[in-house]
Amino acid sequence: MLSDFSAADAVARAALDRVFPAAQIVVLQAGQPRLSASYGWLDPEARRHPVADDTLFDLASVTKLFTVTAFMALVEAGRVGLDQPVQAVLPEFAGVRPIRPYEDPLAPGRWVQVAAEAAAEVDAGTVTFRHLLAHTSGLPAWRPLYREPTPDMARRMALDTFFSYPVGGRVVYSDIGLILLGLSVERLAGQPLDAAIARLVCEPLGLRHTRFLPIGRAADARAAAPACAATEVCRWRGRRIVGEVHDENAAGLGGVAGHAGLFSTAGDTARLGQMYLDGGQPVLRPSTVAEMTRLHAQDGDVRRGLGFALWSPDPEASGNAFGPAAFGHTGFTGTSLWIDPTRDLVVAVMTNRVYYGRDAAGILAFRVALHRAIVEAVDMR
Numbered sequence: 001m002l003s004d005f006s007a008a009d010a011v012a013r014a015a016l017d018r019v020f021p022a023a024q025i026v027v028l029q030a031g032q033p034r035l036s037a038s039y040g041w042l043d044p045e046a047r048r049h050p051v052a053d054d055t056l057f058d059l060a061s062v063t064k065l066f067t068v069t070a071f072m073a074l075v076e077a078g079r080v081g082l083d084q085p086v087q088a089v090l091p092e093f094a095g096v097r098p099i100r101p102y103e104d105p106l107a108p109g110r111w112v113q114v115a116a117e118a119a120a121e122v123d124a125g126t127v128t129f130r131h132l133l134a135h136t137s138g139l140p141a142w143r144p145l146y147r148e149p150t151p152d153m154a155r156r157m158a159l160d161t162f163f164s165y166p167v168g169g170r171v172v173y174s175d176i177g178l179i180l181l182g183l184s185v186e187r188l189a190g191q192p193l194d195a196a197i198a199r200l201v202c203e204p205l206g207l208r209h210t211r212f213l214p215i216g217r218a219a220d221a222r223a224a225a226p227a228c229a230a231t232e233v234c235r236w237r238g239r240r241i242v243g244e245v246h247d248e249n250a251a252g253l254g255g256v257a258g259h260a261g262l263f264s265t266a267g268d269t270a271r272l273g274q275m276y277l278d279g280g281q282p283v284l285r286p287s288t289v290a291e292m293t294r295l296h297a298q299d300g301d302v303r304r305g306l307g308f309a310l311w312s313p314d315p316e317a318s319g320n321a322f323g324p325a326a327f328g329h330t331g332f333t334g335t336s337l338w339i340d341p342t343r344d345l346v347v348a349v350m351t352n353r354v355y356y357g358r359d360a361a362g363i364l365a366f367r368v369a370l371h372r373a374i375v376e377a378v379d380m381r
Helices: 008-014 058-074 129-134 150-158 173-188 193-205 218-227 248-252 266-276 286-292 361-379
Strands: 022-029 032-043 049-050 262-266 297-299 302-304 326-332 335-342 344-349
Touching: 008 022, 008 032, 008 361, 022 266, 022 361, 058 129, 058 173, 058 193, 058 262, 058 266, 058 286, 058 335, 129 173, 150 173, 150 248, 173 193, 193 266, 266 335, 266 344, 302 335, 335 361, 344 361
Parallel strands: none
Antiparallel strands: 022 032, 022 344, 032 049, 297 302, 326 335, 335 344
16 A cells, blocks of 8 residues: 655645745655655746756755765775774864854854853864764854855864864754864865765765765856756855855855765655665665664754764654654755654655745744654555
């Protein structure tokens, strides 16, 4: 008996033109496609160019899963260890540094204080790769790297940043930590990050639609733009963004970064999720997947594996509808990937919700409603 996804379809259609103008949804169960749907238009004002299954969406922070996967492949190859200091690979990331508040990316002029500034200084040499992957590194969530004049200077700002709390003391989801992880992948692989992710992750999985679109490669941008879902009108760049990474810091780093920058489809992203559901083959070993998806850190209802968010008891969390063994990730542009081993289920969702602005209320409610409808459909089979 096939699942009836009509309720999930209704959730998506109700959000169309209100939460986002374009979307893709792919649901896999037992490795087989149960739902593959596209919604909306690439030109919503004129209602032209309908979204197709090969339309590219800006993955935003779902990029982190590809960076983490590449890094863990290098761990398996013996190039690096989880408990090795980051400084061993990035010697520039060294020295005793102060604890300070960091700039709020969503409220210019405001600062976020995680720990008392008088708490202590932090020795960057004590931060390990496990800390970066579990978001317990002490690093700030964000810094305005994009304000630096060149990508090299933006990278230097990430390497030289202050800390926001003692190492291991909290769980603070950090773009800076994943930027450093991306730089580490480059050093360890001996090639640029986009090439390393292609070699270590995309090529083994046959992901034909997943790629970075580096800033400054005009021919690549022109070729990709007609097939890309646009994002918001960027105040910094002064135009609507299409065929170029939405995240300002990723753009400031040249369009290729460990925390954001990949473009993909729901189908390709679901294949990455299926790889994890299949125990990592053909990219990782089952023991590596088990280590990545066990609980490494918890702060209130926030539970972290290595690279993955884990199931949360918070009913408003995007993954709450799934089983307690579920793990996944979301992206600021409106993307997400969740894997539910109990149901043998993978759910990949692409949207360009930032087309209408940065207020997150709509996409947060949509994710919860959609995931609940999908789980109900699967459980009623």
